[in-house]
Amino acid sequence: MIEASGLTKHYGTTAAVDDLSFTVRPGRVTGFLGPNGAGKSTTMRMILGLDSPTRGRVTVRGQDYRSLREPLRVVGALLDAKWVHPNRSARAHLQWLARSNRIPDRRVDEVLEVVGLTQVAKRRAGGFSLGMSQRLGIAGALLGDPEVLLFDEPVNGLDPEGILWIRHFMHRLAEEGRTVFVSSHLLSEMAQTAQDLIVIGRGRLIAQTTTERFIADATEDTVRVRSPHLDRLRELLAGHARVTEAATSDGALVVHGVEPSFIGELAASNGVTLHELSPQLGSLEEAFMQLTKESVEYHSTE
Numbered sequence: 370m371i372e373a374s375g376l377t378k379h380y381g382t383t384a385a386v387d388d389l390s391f392t393v394r395p396g397r398v399t400g401f402l403g404p405n406g407a408g409k410s411t412t413m414r415m416i417l418g419l420d421s422p423t424r425g426r427v428t429v430r431g432q433d434y435r436s437l438r439e440p441l442r443v444v445g446a447l448l449d450a451k452w453v454h455p456n457r458s459a460r461a462h463l464q465w466l467a468r469s470n471r472i473p474d475r476r477v478d479e480v481l482e483v484v485g486l487t488q489v490a491k492r493r494a495g496g497f498s499l500g501m502s503q504r505l506g507i508a509g510a511l512l513g514d515p516e517v518l519l520f521d522e523p524v525n526g527l528d529p530e531g532i533l534w535i536r537h538f539m540h541r542l543a544e545e546g547r548t549v550f551v552s553s554h555l556l557s558e559m560a561q562t563a564q565d566l567i568v569i570g571r572g573r574l575i576a577q578t579t580t581e582r583f584i585a586d587a588t589e590d591t592v593r594v595r596s597p598h599l600d601r602l603r604e605l606l607a608g609h610a611r612v613t614e615a616a617t618s619d620g621a622l623v624v625h626g627v628e629p630s631f632i633g634e635l636a637a638s639n640g641v642t643l644h645e646l647s648p649q650l651g652s653l654e655e656a657f658m659q660l661t662k663e664s665v666e667y668h669s670t671e
Contacts, residue, residue, distance in 0.1 A: 370393065370517075371428070371429055372391075373392075373416075374425055375390060376426070377423045378420060378572075388573065389573065391577050392577075393548055393550045393565075395543075395546055395548045397564045398543045399548075400553065400559040400566045400580065403568060408572040409552045413550075415427055418433065441515065443515050446519040447507055447520045447521060448521045450506040451502055454494070456495060458494065459481065459492060459508075460490040463477040463480065463481070463505075463508060467512055476513075478490075480512055484505070484511075503524070503525060503527055516548060518550065532558060536561060536562045539562055556652075560584075560652065560654075564579060564580060566579070566583050568657070584655075585651070590650055590651055593624075593647045594621060594624055595619065595644040596636070596641060596645075601641055602622070606627075606632070609627055610625055610632075632646060
């Protein structure tokens with residue numbers, strides 16, 4: 370478990386993190402979301418003792434990270450995939466980490482196999498692609514078989530097979546009872562990976578809830594309808610629902626506020642032919658944009 374209470378970090382007069390409190394529970398994959406400049410990286414650095422809070426406290430399993438005698442056995446983290454000496458081999462890099470925490474060398478080969486790097490274990494890490502570097506970073510996070518895992522943008526550089534692998538892998542880690550905390554800008558991937566969300570903006574907490582609830586609270590489910598009798602259907606729906614034009618050129622309507630079954634029954638009872646009747650569920654991207662729009666630091670002009 371990770372617990373933050375009143376966590377605050379100032380850089381001069383700028384508050385990077387401002388009175389932030391949250392709990393990351395074991396047995397779940399928790400996504401950590403926010404616009405650029407929201408304070409996500411600073412928060413993760415404070416969890417790992419790399420930055421000191423101005424005020425407040427954050428603990429891992431009830432302890433400050435810096436008080437852990439062998440931290441890799443408790444917390445595994447990937448914050449920067451390229452944080453590795455370029456002239457060391459993948460195996461040598463992991464062996465160095467292992468010996469710093471009294472982890473046996475056999476564990477190095479185990480995690481190399483888990484992340485699919487056994488065949489390139491003797492290659493210089495400086496020659497790795499970003500995707501291979503991500504896998505090496507994940508291997509380092511797993512080295513101590515920790516209960517708590519933190520990943521910052523773990524799918525950057527991974528191909529579709531690698532993204533699918535890490536998604537299932539994180540779910541498996543959570544199912545084992547571990548605490549899995551993941552920061553990412555890839556909202557479509559987070560929607561499939563994270564069961565819980567912590568969302569921040571300008572250093573402050575916006576929401577801590579399940580992914581499903583976050584989407585439901587900030588978006589509206591709609592129904593997409595196509596018909597050769599759209600004018601007639603629009604008349605029938607007047608007073609029952611709000612109808613807008615779809616953002617496409619195929620002559621579809623978007624109906625708000627009623628179930629697909631209501632539209633289907635209304636159309637059938639009035640002899641209106643339907644060519645499409647499809648529910649459109651709200652997305653994590655829509656919910657995120659809606660709830661963080663006041664917290665975006667940099668706005669484009671288009």
